[in-house]
Amino acid sequence: MKFEFLKGAFEAAKKAQATIEKEIDNCERKKEKARQELDELRTLPYSREEAIKILEQKLDNWSGPFEDVIKTYFTKTVPIWQRTAETPDNIVGKPDRRFNPLGVRILDPQQSPGLGFGVEYKSEAVRTGSLLAVLAPLLKSRIREIVEALPWPERIAPPEPERIARIQELEKEIRELEGNINAMLEQARAAGVDI
Numbered sequence: 001m002k003f004e005f006l007k008g009a010f011e012a013a014k015k016a017q018a019t020i021e022k023e024i025d026n027c028e029r030k031k032e033k034a035r036q037e038l039d040e041l042r043t044l045p046y047s048r049e050e051a052i053k054i055l056e057q058k059l060d061n062w063s064g065p066f067e068d069v070i071k072t073y074f075t076k077t078v079p080i081w082q083r084t085a086e087t088p089d090n091i092v093g094k095p096d097r098r099f100n101p102l103g104v105r106i107l108d109p110q111q112s113p114g115l116g117f118g119v120e121y122k123s124e125a126v127r128t129g130s131l132l133a134v135l136a137p138l139l140k141s142r143i144r145e146i147v148e149a150l151p152w153p154e155r156i157a158p159p160e161p162e163r164i165a166r167i168q169e170l171e172k173e174i175r176e177l178e179g180n181i182n183a184m185l186e187q188a189r190a191a192g193v194d195i
Contacts, residue, residue, distance in 0.1 A: 017193050024181055031177040038170040044157035048147060055143050063133035 046054065132139070157163050188194075 016191075017188070020184055020188050020193060024184055027177045027181050027184075031174055031181075034170045034173050034177070038167060038174070041157060041163055041167050041170070044155060045153050047156045047159070048150075048152050050160060052144050052147050055147070056140050059132060059136055059139055059143070063130075063136050 045051070158166065
């Protein structure tokens, strides 16, 4: 009778071990599948149109708010280091006759404290950002022509907002699966079941 009881206990332990192992394997398979999708989403190329938009946005970022800088030059307060008793606070309609719009750039207030309202002007300079701003429409048109002429992969990433949302979902799913696996292993160890 005692032997039969032990036999039943061993069978129950084996069954519990098999159930836990099966559940852990199931979680591992789901985790591997999610990881593969995650890796793919991180490496798939953009669609052609999205790639063009990204390049155009980079061009916009590089060129900076050129129009705002020019407006600022003519309408904002004269920089501190240029003020004199004779200098009015506003220079609307009074541009420096040597003014070169390609020489204007925005200063980072964090890197250049005390230099007035954040616009620097050097007549001899041609700032890359200003030049890009002037040429932006032509460059955007040329970028589109070049990219549209390239061969493009058939398999592409979903649009960026969807791609980012799915990546976040997969990362969360992987964390939860890893948590479940660790919890099952701890419970099995606590119960004396060797996995």
